[in-house]
Amino acid sequence: MKLRRLIGFNLLTAVILGVIGFYVGWxxxxxxxxxxxxxxxxxxxxxxxxxxxxxxxxxxxxxxxxFANYPVQRMxxxxxxxxxxxxxGKTRYLGLCTDHKVVGLQYLIGIGAFIFIGGLNxxxxxxxxxTPNQHAWNGNNYxxxxxxHGTMMMGMMTSGILGPFANYxxxxxxxxxxxxxxxxxxxxxxxxxxxxxxxxxxxxxGGFPTGWTGYAPLIDQANMGVDxxxxxxxxxxxSMCLLGLNMVATVxxxxxxxxxxxxxxxxxxxxxxxxILMLLAxxxxxxxxxxxxxDRTAQTGFFNDQIGGSSYLYENLFWFFGHPEVYILALPGxxxxxxxxxxxxxxxxxxxxxxxxxxxxxxxxxxxxxxHHLFMSGINADLRPFYMLSTELISLPxxxxxxxxxxxxxxxxxxxxxxxxxxxAWLFNFLIGGLSGVFLSDxxxxxxxxxxxxxxxxxxxxxxxxxxxxxxxxxxxxxPKMTGIKLxxxxxxxxxxxxxxxxxxxxxxxxxxxxxxxxxxxxxxxGYLQGANTWVSVSAFFLGGxxxxxxxxxxxxxxxxxxxxxDNPWNSKSIEWQLPSPVPVHNFDRIPTFxxxxxxxxxxxxxxxxxxxxxxxxxxxx
Amino acid sequence: MTELAHxxxxxxxxxxxxxDVMGRNLRVGAHLWSSATAFFFVAFLFTYFYxxxxxxHGLWRPKGVNAPVTLGTLIAVAVALSAIMTFAAARKLxxxxxxxxxxxxxxxxxxxxxxxxxxxxxxxxxxFGPTDGAYASVFLAWSGFYMVFVVGTMYWxxxxxxxxxxxxxxxxxxxxxxxxxxxxxxxxxxxIASPISLQSPGADAFAFTWGVLAxxxxxxxxxxxxx
Numbered sequence: 001m002k003l004r005r006l007i008g009f010n011l012l013t014a015v016i017l018g019v020i021g022f023y024v025g026w027x028x029x030x031x032x033x034x035x036x037x038x039x040x041x042x043x044x045x046x047x048x049x050x051x052x053x054x055x056x057x058x059x060x061x062x063x064x065x066x067f068a069n070y071p072v073q074r075m076x077x078x079x080x081x082x083x084x085x086x087x088x089g090k091t092r093y094l095g096l097c098t099d100h101k102v103v104g105l106q107y108l109i110g111i112g113a114f115i116f117i118g119g120l121n122x123x124x125x126x127x128x129x130x131t132p133n134q135h136a137w138n139g140n141n142y143x144x145x146x147x148x149h150g151t152m153m154m155g156m157m158t159s160g161i162l163g164p165f166a167n168y169x170x171x172x173x174x175x176x177x178x179x180x181x182x183x184x185x186x187x188x189x190x191x192x193x194x195x196x197x198x199x200x201x202x203x204x205x206g207g208f209p210t211g212w213t214g215y216a217p218l219i220d221q222a223n224m225g226v227d228x229x230x231x232x233x234x235x236x237x238x239s240m241c242l243l244g245l246n247m248v249a250t251v252x253x254x255x256x257x258x259x260x261x262x263x264x265x266x267x268x269x270x271x272x273x274x275x276i277l278m279l280l281a282x283x284x285x286x287x288x289x290x291x292x293x294x295d296r297t298a299q300t301g302f303f304n305d306q307i308g309g310s311s312y313l314y315e316n317l318f319w320f321f322g323h324p325e326v327y328i329l330a331l332p333g334x335x336x337x338x339x340x341x342x343x344x345x346x347x348x349x350x351x352x353x354x355x356x357x358x359x360x361x362x363x364x365x366x367x368x369x370x371x372h373h374l375f376m377s378g379i380n381a382d383l384r385p386f387y388m389l390s391t392e393l394i395s396l397p398x399x400x401x402x403x404x405x406x407x408x409x410x411x412x413x414x415x416x417x418x419x420x421x422x423x424x425a426w427l428f429n430f431l432i433g434g435l436s437g438v439f440l441s442d443x444x445x446x447x448x449x450x451x452x453x454x455x456x457x458x459x460x461x462x463x464x465x466x467x468x469x470x471x472x473x474x475x476x477x478x479x480p481k482m483t484g485i486k487l488x489x490x491x492x493x494x495x496x497x498x499x500x501x502x503x504x505x506x507x508x509x510x511x512x513x514x515x516x517x518x519x520x521x522x523x524x525x526x527g528y529l530q531g532a533n534t535w536v537s538v539s540a541f542f543l544g545g546x547x548x549x550x551x552x553x554x555x556x557x558x559x560x561x562x563x564x565x566x567d568n569p570w571n572s573k574s575i576e577w578q579l580p581s582p583v584p585v586h587n588f589d590r591i592p593t594f595x596x597x598x599x600x601x602x603x604x605x606x607x608x609x610x611x612x613x614x615x616x617x618x619x620x621x622x
Numbered sequence: 623m624t625e626l627a628h629x630x631x632x633x634x635x636x637x638x639x640x641x642d643v644m645g646r647n648l649r650v651g652a653h654l655w656s657s658a659t660a661f662f663f664v665a666f667l668f669t670y671f672y673x674x675x676x677x678x679h680g681l682w683r684p685k686g687v688n689a690p691v692t693l694g695t696l697i698a699v700a701v702a703l704s705a706i707m708t709f710a711a712a713r714k715l716x717x718x719x720x721x722x723x724x725x726x727x728x729x730x731x732x733x734x735x736x737x738x739x740x741x742x743x744x745x746x747x748x749x750f751g752p753t754d755g756a757y758a759s760v761f762l763a764w765s766g767f768y769m770v771f772v773v774g775t776m777y778w779x780x781x782x783x784x785x786x787x788x789x790x791x792x793x794x795x796x797x798x799x800x801x802x803x804x805x806x807x808x809x810x811x812x813x814i815a816s817p818i819s820l821q822s823p824g825a826d827a828f829a830f831t832w833g834v835l836a837x838x839x840x841x842x843x844x845x846x847x848x849x
Contacts, residue, residue, distance in 0.1 A: 071777075074784070075777070076784060076788075077781075077786075078785075080820060082639070181647065241658050245651065249647055249650045253643065253646045253647050279654055279658050280658060280661045282658075283661040283662035287663070294752065294759070295759075298752040300753070300758075300762065308677045308682075309673065313672050316668075579627050584629045586627065589631045
């Protein structure tokens with residue numbers, strides 16, 4: 001039995017088959033570069049071997065996990081089944097499992113690990129920038145570190161909230177027992193892990209100098225390390241697209257009786273609006289990266305100006321995906337913010353409809369702004385005013401979110417718990433990020449700040465300051481529900497304060513440094529900027545250290561102390577908190593019927609449970 | 623504290639789910655997948671016109687770079703006919719005529735696969751290669767990736783047909799053997815109680831998806847072969 005478990009469809013088998021698949025693919029690719037294909041032989045294109053190796057490696061990995069079993073059975077006409085491996089003990093966390101709660105926790109650990117690696121890269125970058133002269137890494141290694149950090153963070157964090165939190169919570173919040181497509185849900189996670197492993201191999205092939213944006217013509221010309229970037233982002237794109245599809249389908253079709261659109265928790269709206277973007281934006285990225293792949297292997301000329309292509313085409317296609325991507329990162333955090341605030345102010349969410357229109361408005365407008373990334377890249381001058389205005393217009397729906405958050409805080413009975421602190425920090429950080437963004441959306445000021453540390457600091461304020469803070473807010477808020485174990489609140493607050501202060505000490509001065517003219521992605525800088533840079537580096541190390549507090553708290557609380565959290569430690573009125581902690585595998589004994597008010601908190605001064613429960617059990621569906 | 627769920631509740635008791643839910647999921651999923659597919663090819667559409675606008679003065683299609691219009695037309699016709707057959711097959715299934723669904727479905731599958739074979743013939747006989755300029759790049763990549771989508775969609779059709787053939791001797795209330803679907807005879811609750819009940823929504827979802835993809839195929843033909 002033990003042997004069967006060992007060689008069955010599990011993570012170990014997956015890794016072995018993945019490695020074998022990679023080498024088989026590499027060998028197959030070498031056949032293409034034989035004498036029979038003259039121009040490939042002349043160009044010494046081992047990229048073909050590498051791409052086929054990545055493809056067959058991922059295929060082997062998925063086969064090893066058991067993802068091929070079901071499609072093969074269906075080809076033979078066997079009947080459909082919705083679930084796999086949901087009651088197999090702790091091993092279900094290490095393989096294909098269709099329980100949305102298991103997938104959520106898999107995401108939390110998997111993405112957390114890659115964020116940690118991406119964070120370590122940031123520490124290495126800041127170590128180099130302590131002094132103005134090159135001292136730790138040569139230029140190529142430095143750029144590879146920058147590229148790995150950016151790509152890892154942007155790629156992984158796109159699913160940073162939808163992966164763990166939405167997968168776990170959305171079905172529960174809408175009164176469902178599962179996601180619409182449970183196998184696809186599991187597939188999205190394992191694709192992401194395979195992609196992460198591929199990105200790490202870039203180091204073995206010489207790294208890549210393109211940063212996370214991979215601009216052409218550099219991406220066409222760079223060494224084989226950039227193939228890892230291409231494969232990584234294409235696979236992440238596929239994972240994102242499928243995750244978005246699954247989430248949208250789930251919200252549309254799986255809602256319980258009474259859960260009308262107007263009663264959806266705001267968290268679900270946040271994930272829903274994000275999922276629409278995740279469904280539609282990544283296919284463009286995948287197409288673009290496939291074109292790059294063909295440029296690098298079959299010698300097509302999409303981005304090669306010498307044979308009729310255009311490097312500027314790449315920039316357009318990339319940002320057509322890239323700017324919705326920014327909101328893919330921002331929107332889910334807004335959902336978390338607005339979901340948590342009512343709990344710790346003991347008030348209903350202020351301006352529910354305004355918040356929903358803000359979330360959907362941002363999602364819509366995010367398609368109309370991508371050219372602001374190209375103000376300095378030769379854009380037709382007549383187009384600049386439109387993209388400047390459309391970019392500034394997006395501050396309106398974003399303002400709705402702020403208004404709703406502030407309205408909820410107003411006259412509330414605020415409890416400064418650790419999730420609440422992270423939410424309040426979100427408001428502060430995103431405000432700075434938004435205000436600095438105005439300088440980048442205006443053409444005249446963008447001319448002086450584009451490509452500098454100013455723009456780098458801006459997007460760290462919006463993405464790290466908002467997304468990562470809401471991510472941690474979400475962890476401290478919902479982890480007791482997910483695990484049934486309480487995290488140490490004192491350590492959580494220590495984590496918050498060190499992270500918040502060091503974050504602002506890191507990126508606040510970077511706004512100034514950028515304004516003074518320090519460019520991004522440069523390993524050396526002017527001597528007069530050393531003092532500020534050293535300050536930033538030391539702050540960054542404290543920021544990294546704050547993550548160690550979190551990890552210590554996580555391990556200490558979950559492994560050693562294991563203090564039961566209870567079913568509803570925050571005294572929340574949301575449905576997930578009316579379930580046992582952790583939530584049973586079937587979520588609900590019976591599908592619930594929802595009442596009219598998603599946020600039934602009393603008026604100021606009242607902390608009582610409303611007289612009518614928000615959720616009442618109903619008859620099971622047949 | 624809660625009356626909504628208990629850890630002690632028997633797993634098998636809570637799992638029954640109406641087949642309607644999965645049918646609805648399939649339909650919605652098909653619409654969403656089709657929109658993602660459209661966005662995938664929008665990138666090629668944009669690329670085509672962008673590069674065409676840059677490559678004037680005869681650079682767009684240099685001498686010798688000519689798409690084989692006859693073969694291209696045959697591909698478009700095969701794809702369009704296959705999609706029409708699929709719509710007809712789904713309609714027959716809704717009317718309860720499973721035999722006609724299978725017949726029309728097999729024809730649709732054959733036409734879809736014929737399109738793939740014809741595309742391979744195009745690649746083998748076309749008189750230019752990927753290095754022959756922007757049009758050649760767009761032509762080979764766009765039509766190649768389109769065929770990848772066609773192959774994937776034909777897999778879906780094969781699954782529908784295989785299920786229909788497997789249960790062709792059964793009535794509408796056919797049920798899988800215990801454990802046949804999930805691999806666990808003790809967890810039957812979440813297996814689809816009647817595989818036949820999923821056939822019609824599955825065929826509808828497929829017909830929509832294939833219809834959209836065929837539409838993209840016709841647009842591809844117009845752009846790559848005609849204009």
